Amino acid sequence: MADFDDLLAANHAYAEDFTLSGFDGIAHAGVAMVTCMDSRIEPLEMIGLQAGDAKILRNPGGRVTDQALVALVLGVNLLRVNRVLVVEHTRCAMASSTEDDLKGRIADSSGSDASWMTLGAIVDQENTVRADVLRVRTHPLISDDVIVGGFIYDVDTGLLRPVV
Amino acid sequence: MADFDDLLAANHAYAEDFTLSGFDGIAHAGVAMVTCMDSRIEPLEMIGLQAGDAKILRNPGGRVTDQALVALVLGVNLLRVNRVLVVEHTRCAMASSTEDDLKGRIADSSGSDASWMTLGAIVDQENTVRADVLRVRTHPLISDDVIVGGFIYDVDTGLLRPVV
Numbered sequence: 001m002a003d004f005d006d007l008l009a010a011n012h013a014y015a016e017d018f019t020l021s022g023f024d025g026i027a028h029a030g031v032a033m034v035t036c037m038d039s040r041i042e043p044l045e046m047i048g049l050q051a052g053d054a055k056i057l058r059n060p061g062g063r064v065t066d067q068a069l070v071a072l073v074l075g076v077n078l079l080r081v082n083r084v085l086v087v088e089h090t091r092c093a094m095a096s097s098t099e100d101d102l103k104g105r106i107a108d109s110s111g112s113d114a115s116w117m118t119l120g121a122i123v124d125q126e127n128t129v130r131a132d133v134l135r136v137r138t139h140p141l142i143s144d145d146v147i148v149g150g151f152i153y154d155v156d157t158g159l160l161r162p163v164v
Numbered sequence: 165m166a167d168f169d170d171l172l173a174a175n176h177a178y179a180e181d182f183t184l185s186g187f188d189g190i191a192h193a194g195v196a197m198v199t200c201m202d203s204r205i206e207p208l209e210m211i212g213l214q215a216g217d218a219k220i221l222r223n224p225g226g227r228v229t230d231q232a233l234v235a236l237v238l239g240v241n242l243l244r245v246n247r248v249l250v251v252e253h254t255r256c257a258m259a260s261s262t263e264d265d266l267k268g269r270i271a272d273s274s275g276s277d278a279s280w281m282t283l284g285a286i287v288d289q290e291n292t293v294r295a296d297v298l299r300v301r302t303h304p305l306i307s308d309d310v311i312v313g314g315f316i317y318d319v320d321t322g323l324l325r326p327v328v
Contacts, residue, residue: 003247003311003313004247004249004311004313004326007195007211007212007213007247007249007324008211008324008326009212010211010212010213011210011211011212011322011323011324012323013212014209014210014211014212014322015321015322015323018321018322020204020319020320020322021320021321021322022320023204023319025202025203025204025255025256025257025319026203027203028203031171032201037196037219037220037221037235037239038189038219039189039190039191039192039215039216039217039218039219039220039243040184040187040189040215040216041215042215045178046175046178047171047172047174047175047178048171048173048174048175048177048178049171049174051203051204051205051206052203052204053203054203055201055202055203056201056203056222057201057222057223058220058221058222058223059221059222059223059231059232059235060231060234060235060238065231067223067224067229067231067284068223070224070281070282070283070284071201071223071224073270073274073278073281073283074224074257074258074266074270074283075201076273076274077269077270077273077274078257078266078269078270078273079203079257083167083168083171085168085171091189092189093189093238093242093243094238102238102242105241105242106237106238106241106242106305109240109241109242110237110240110241110305110306110307112304112305114237114305117234117237117305118234119234119237119238120231120234140276141270141274141276141278141281142274143274147167147168149167149168155184155187155189156184156185156186157179157182157185158175158178158179158182158184158185159175159176159179160171160172160175162168162172
C-alpha cells in the first residue's frame with residue numbers, strides 16, 4: 001500500500017480531529033443530491049450543509065440512472081430523505097462533447113478502441129435535468145410527498161440555477 | 165421552487181465567497197474515489213484533499229458498478245486520474261441487511277411491494293472490495309499504470325483500513 005502512503009498519512013491526521021464518531025446514517029437535513037463526479041463540485045458546501053446532513057450520489061454528468069433511483073428509494077424510505085436535488089453543471093465534459101468525440105479521445109489516450117462502451121454523453125442539459133427529475137417524481141417507490149428539483153450549477157460562479 | 169428557498173439562500177451565501185471560478189475539470193491530485201452515498205462520509209477531507217483535486221463517484225455501498233467503470237475510464241483517459249480508491253465503510257446499510265430485509269423495510273415504508281427491484285445488498289464487504297478493485301485493474305481501457313487500492317472506512321474513527 002506504499003502507493004497510498006501520502007493519502008493514508010493525511011487520513012491519520014483527519015482521524016485525529018474526528019468528531020463524527022457514533023453518528024448514524026440518517027440524512028439529518030432530509031436531503032439527497034444527485035450530481036456529477038466533477039472535481040470542482042462541493043455538494044454539501046454549495047447548499048450550506050455539512051457531514052451527516054445529506055445523501056450524495058455522484059456519477060458522470062449527475063444523471064438519475066437506474067442505480068441512482070435505487071439509492072433514492074433507499075434514501076426516501078429508510079434514511080429520511082424528503083427533498084431531492086438533481087444537479088448538473090456548466091462546462092461538464094459529458095455535456096460538451098459528443099459520444100463519438102469522447103470515445104475518440106479515450107481511444108487516443110488508451111490506444112484501444114472504445115466503440116463498445118456506452119459513455120452517456122449529454123446532448124441537452126436542461127432537457128436531461130427535466131427528464132431526470134421526472135424519473136424521480138414518477139418512481140412507484142418514491143412518495144409523492146418527496147420534493148424533487150432540478151438545477152444547473154455554474155462552476156464559475158458557484159450558483160445553482162433552478163431548472164424544474 | 166419555494167421548496168428549496170433555504171438551500172438556495174445558502175447557495176447564494178456560498179457563491180459570495182466563491183474562489184473556484186475559471187478552474188478546470190482535471191483531477192489535480194490525480195485521484196478518483198468510488199465510495200458510498202452515506203451522509204457521514206467526507207470523501208475529500210478524509211484523505212486531505214480539496215476541491216479541484218479528485219473525481220468522486222458515489223452510490224449505495226461504494227460499488228464499482230458498470231457506470232463507475234465508465235466514470236473511471238473517463239477519469240483515467242481524459243482527466244488525469246492515476247490513482248483510484250475503492251472505499252466501502254463500516255455500519256453501511258447496504259452491508260448490514262440482507263437484500264430481502266431491505267426490500268421488506270422499503271415495502272413497510274412505502275406501502276408498495278419492492279420485490280421487483282435489485283438493491284445490491286453486500287454480503288461480504290472485504291470480498292466485495294477485492295472483487296471491485298479487480299474490476300478496475302482488469303478493465304481494458306484503464307491502463308496498468310493506474311494504481312488501484314481497496315479500503316474500508318471506519319465511520320466511528322475516521323480511519324481508512326487498506327484491504328487490497
